[in-house]
Amino acid sequence: MSFSGSMAAPTAENASHRLNFVDPDTPPDAMAEALLEWGYVILPELAVETARRTHEELAPYIDGAAFGHDDFLGQKTKRVGGILQKSPSARELVMHPTVMALCERILLRYAARFQLNFSGVMHLAPGAAAQALHRDGNLYPISHPGIVTLTPAMWALSEFSAENGGTQLVPGSHLWPAEREPRPNELVNAVMPPGSVLVYLSGTIHGGGENRGNTPRTGLALQYSLGWLRQEENQYLANPPEVAKDYPEALRRLIGYDYGGPYLGFFQGDDPHRVFEPDYDGPALRSSEAVDAADARVEFLQSANAPLTAERFRGERED
Numbered sequence: 369m370s371f372s373g374s375m376a377a378p379t380a381e382n383a384s385h386r387l388n389f390v391d392p393d394t395p396p397d398a399m400a401e402a403l404l405e406w407g408y409v410i411l412p413e414l415a416v417e418t419a420r421r422t423h424e425e426l427a428p429y430i431d432g433a434a435f436g437h438d439d440f441l442g443q444k445t446k447r448v449g450g451i452l453q454k455s456p457s458a459r460e461l462v463m464h465p466t467v468m469a470l471c472e473r474i475l476l477r478y479a480a481r482f483q484l485n486f487s488g489v490m491h492l493a494p495g496a497a498a499q500a501l502h503r504d505g506n507l508y509p510i511s512h513p514g515i516v517t518l519t520p521a522m523w524a525l526s527e528f529s530a531e532n533g534g535t536q537l538v539p540g541s542h543l544w545p546a547e548r549e550p551r552p553n554e555l556v557n558a559v560m561p562p563g564s565v566l567v568y569l570s571g572t573i574h575g576g577g578e579n580r581g582n583t584p585r586t587g588l589a590l591q592y593s594l595g596w597l598r599q600e601e602n603q604y605l606a607n608p609p610e611v612a613k614d615y616p617e618a619l620r621r622l623i624g625y626d627y628g629g630p631y632l633g634f635f636q637g638d639d640p641h642r643v644f645e646p647d648y649d650g651p652a653l654r655s656s657e658a659v660d661a662a663d664a665r666v667e668f669l670q671s672a673n674a675p676l677t678a679e680r681f682r683g684e685r686e687d
């Protein structure tokens with residue numbers, strides 16, 4: 369399969385014709401710039417084998433899941449959460465270095481740490497209706513347009529097509545005024561083969577597509593958020609210490625067994641990582657040098673509504 373992308377800014381004219389495919393080997397700064405420009409990027413076939421294993425490990429849970437009880441959750445959509453405990457391979461996807469590089473460049477502007485916010489399968493059976501378009505950032509009481517609070521990643525575990533409900537997106541909508549509604553020709557479907565990932569922003573308008581085909585569309589949503597925000601999915605219940613102790617330390621920290629910033633989230637006055645080291649007997653500092661150093665680079669928010677644009681991101685690197 370070949371992909372044609374474009375780094376030109378999205379307009380109503382080009383949005384319906386082109387998808388913002390970015391070669392996974394693109395340097396992370398340029399990838400972040402494309403994400404900030406379009407509000408999303410699709411990285412084709414980034415982790416095909418890991419996604420295949422993840423799908424296989426999650427299949428029994430998807431089979432046993434119930435359909436949604438309302439239109440937003442989808443009467444023909446199955447959802448499965450707590451993915452990390454269920455799928456060892458998903459633990460690799462959640463820490464994929466390319467996705468981490470994007471989160472670092474965007475979320476670490478506003479927080480000393482970023483964290484896993486949500487893990488969930490979104491499985492659209494044939495006949496699933498299109499979901500209402502929305503911005504994930506509306507989870508928090510910060511009006512749009514504003515800072516980036518989330519960088520959601522949607523991994524294609526099956527093929528994503530326009531026919532089977534590939535996520536609908538509105539390119540450029542992360543910078544639109546809140547009241548602007550998309551016209552039909554401004555919508556695109558994320559079309560991507562299994563193992564690809566769609567990464568978008570808290571302000572990007574999107575929603576599950578309509579599945580007009582005869583095979584299910586299965587996506588794995590892994591969302592990341594600023595470390596000082598409450599996580600959408602309770603990661604400590606989804607991954608209690610007796611389970612998380614078997615995960616790599618970097619993953620434990622990513623799901624929240626870490627500071628969210630200086631003085632945020634400590635345990636017994638210290639790094640929450642301490643829960644895995646009962647004999648630890650260091651000083652109870654309520655922060656660490658690494659967190660303090662990261663915090664020193666965080667923008668102190670004069671306003672949560674100052675948008676992060678690609679121009680600003682590019683200009684700062686050129687300075």
Ligand SMILES: O=C(O)CCC(=O)C(=O)O
Nearest residue numbers: 490534535574575576577
């Ligand atoms: O299924 C999808 O493609 C997106 C679903 C979504 O955005 C949601 O459930 O909030």
